[in-house]
Structures are given as structure tokens and as C-alpha cells.
Amino acid sequence: MELFKLSGVSIRIHPSFLVVLLLYGVLGLAAQALLVFTLVLGHELAHLLVAKAYGFKVEGLELFPFGGAAYCDGLFEGRKLEESIMALAGPAFNVILLFIAQTLRWNGLWAGEFADNFVRYNLWLAAFNLIPVLPLDGGRVVRALCSEGFGFVRTTKFLAGAGKWLGVIFALYGIVLGVRGKFSDGPLFFLILGGFFWFAGTKEISAAHITFLRHLTRKKEDLMKRGLMRSIWLTVQKNTPLVRIVEEFTPDRYAMVNLANDKMGMEKILTETDIVEGMLREGIRFPVGKL
Structure with missing residues (x-):
């Protein structure tokens, strides 16, 4: 669902994010839901700014509960430097906010529940996104670094498959919480997260060969332009x-x-x-x- 456009970039929200926001609202955590949304948006805008700095035309951003995806008119997937820096920009944004907020707390300049949540959510977003599986930022860094040695398609399949199994673990954990009656720990959230990881991992694997064919076209253009490769x-x-x-x-x-x-x-x-x-x-x- 498209929310708005920012400098020509379409900002969309994934249905799983809507469900999570709704759950927070039902539980009386509307302020926390708004904070999570704002931090995720900032996380993705950091990716966008780096992409634009590299000259990529960003056509859209899609927001998920833990991060999002940028859609670019150009190929950065598998390119060691570009994909790594673009992927790390999001977690770096959260780490910077975390450091600033924690410094204010240590000096007694900011306190209270909102400050605690601000620090906790930034820590969670940064750490979670660095897990080395696709579609997370950590997985994109690993793919960029390993594609040259293991092949783009093979690396994508391995990291996306790992992401799917991580989704299975999250879903099973949600089921265990539900069976034990620990509804305050968010079993539905883990089930939604698990389902999304399975869906996203499948999508990454399906797109791997298409992305490779686009890389092949780009390589031909680079070879014709530069005369060597x-x-x-x-x-x-x-x-x-x-x-x-x-x-x-x-x-x-x-x-x-x-x-x-x-x-x-x-x-x-x-x-x-x-x-x-x-x-x-x-x-x-x-x-x-x-x-």
C-alpha cells in the first residue's frame, strides 16, 4: 500500500507491517508503534541516501516490521562495495541514534519510558538487520563479499534458504509461546515474522536468475564502454x-x-x-x- 511520495520515491508499507502496527494499537502501545514506524522509515531513508550518492535512481521503498527494501533502476546486488555500504547504512543510522540517546541518558538529560524504548528499538533494529541471511542487511553484505568467490546465484540461494529456515524458527517459537499461554510475549508477531521470512526468502531465490541476467546485460555494456573486464x-x-x-x-x-x-x-x-x-x-x- 502506497503511503506517500518523497522526492519522486514511492513509499509503500507491507501488509505485515500493518498487522504489527494494529497489534501494537490493540495492546494499547500506539506510541511504541509510531516510534517503530518512524525508526524503520529513517532506517530505509538512510539506504536511499546512499543509493542516490552512488548514482542509483531509487524508484520506491517498501517498509517491513524490521526494515524494508529499496527498488532501484540499476544493479547494486552482488557488487562488493556498493551493496555493502548501502546495506550497512540502515543499521549505522540506528547505531548513531542509539549512541546519541544513550549519551543523553547517561548524562541525565533524557529519561523515562520513551527514552528506554528509543534505545531498545534502535538496538533491536540494528542488531536484527545484521543477521547474515537474506533479505536482511547482513545477508546483503555477505552476498556482496562472497558472490565473487561462490557465484551470485549460488550465494543468493544459500543466504535466502538460511533466511527461510530462520523464519521457521521464529514461527515455531511463536507456536511455543502460544501453547504456553504467554500471549504477552507476542506469539502472533513471531508467526507473522516467520511467515514473512519464508515468503521473502522464496522471492529472493526466484529473482536470483533474473537479477543475474540483468547483470549479464550490464557486463556487456561495461565491456563495450571500457574495452576490458x-x-x-x-x-x-x-x-x-x-x-x-x-x-x-x-x-x-x-x-x-x-x-x-x-x-x-x-x-x-x-x-x-x-x-x-x-x-x-x-x-x-x-x-x-x-x-
Whole structure:
């Protein structure tokens, strides 16, 4: 649901966030709900400002109970420096607010329940978002750092799968709280959070190959513009499925594939473009030796 536009950026709120805000309101915690909303919005605006500083055109922000997602007209996923700094901008915003608020409390300049909640929620948002799974900021940092070594698609699948299992843990914890009658500890909140992590992890995995194809287009443009690009070499056997090779590709290097014969000698060389076009034409399980 779109709330408003800020400098041409559409600010949307995810239904799970609405449910959480409603729960807070029912429990008589409207002030805390407003505080959480404001901190999450600030967290996401920090991501937005860094994206704009890198020259990305941000088209929209979607707010979730623990953070959000920025939608950009351009690729930052898997790019080591850009994705890492953009991801860390949100938690850094909360850490700065936490430090300022705690300093005021230590010096007796701010006290009371609102001050306690301000510190607690900023700590929670910063720490929670640094968990190294997708779609959290910590997962995006790990993906940026590991994509070059393990491949963008493979890294995304692993981190998103970890996020889905974290969602299962949250959901099970919510069920345990409900069975024990500890409704004041928020079992419904953990069930909603668990469901969202499962949904978001599935979405990340589904989008991984599409994002990679966009990276391939960008790499071609960069190669034509700059006249050179770092490359990686892969040696594969004839029966290796194309999807297995694609999972080794990285966002910032162009792949050259050495097709080995039965005696492990070089039979022919295929480019990254050959592999992707063959996968789109023949299917993901098509053996590379038949290209």
C-alpha cells in the first residue's frame, strides 16, 4: 500500500507491517508503534541516501516490521562495495541514534519510558538487520563479499534458504509461546515474522536468475564502454548441466568456460554469453557438451 511520495520515491508499507502496527494499537502501545514506524522509515531513508550518492535512481521503498527494501533502476546486488555500504547504512543510522540517546541518558538529560524504548528499538533494529541471511542487511553484505568467490546465484540461494529456515524458527517459537499461554510475549508477531521470512526468502531465490541476467546485460555494456573486464576461467565436463555453470558466474567478472574432453584435455572454449543463451534456448538441465 502506497503511503506517500518523497522526492519522486514511492513509499509503500507491507501488509505485515500493518498487522504489527494494529497489534501494537490493540495492546494499547500506539506510541511504541509510531516510534517503530518512524525508526524503520529513517532506517530505509538512510539506504536511499546512499543509493542516490552512488548514482542509483531509487524508484520506491517498501517498509517491513524490521526494515524494508529499496527498488532501484540499476544493479547494486552482488557488487562488493556498493551493496555493502548501502546495506550497512540502515543499521549505522540506528547505531548513531542509539549512541546519541544513550549519551543523553547517561548524562541525565533524557529519561523515562520513551527514552528506554528509543534505545531498545534502535538496538533491536540494528542488531536484527545484521543477521547474515537474506533479505536482511547482513545477508546483503555477505552476498556482496562472497558472490565473487561462490557465484551470485549460488550465494543468493544459500543466504535466502538460511533466511527461510530462520523464519521457521521464529514461527515455531511463536507456536511455543502460544501453547504456553504467554500471549504477552507476542506469539502472533513471531508467526507473522516467520511467515514473512519464508515468503521473502522464496522471492529472493526466484529473482536470483533474473537479477543475474540483468547483470549479464550490464557486463556487456561495461565491456563495450571500457574495452576490458576481468574474467574467470571454469573447466567443465561435457555432461555438466548449464544451470550448474551459471551458478558459478559472478557479477563483476566475465566467465570463459573450458570444455574438457574425456582425457581432460581442452576440447573447446565457450563464453558466458554462449552458456546463458544456450540455457534460455535449451533449458537449464541441458548438458554443456551438446552446445
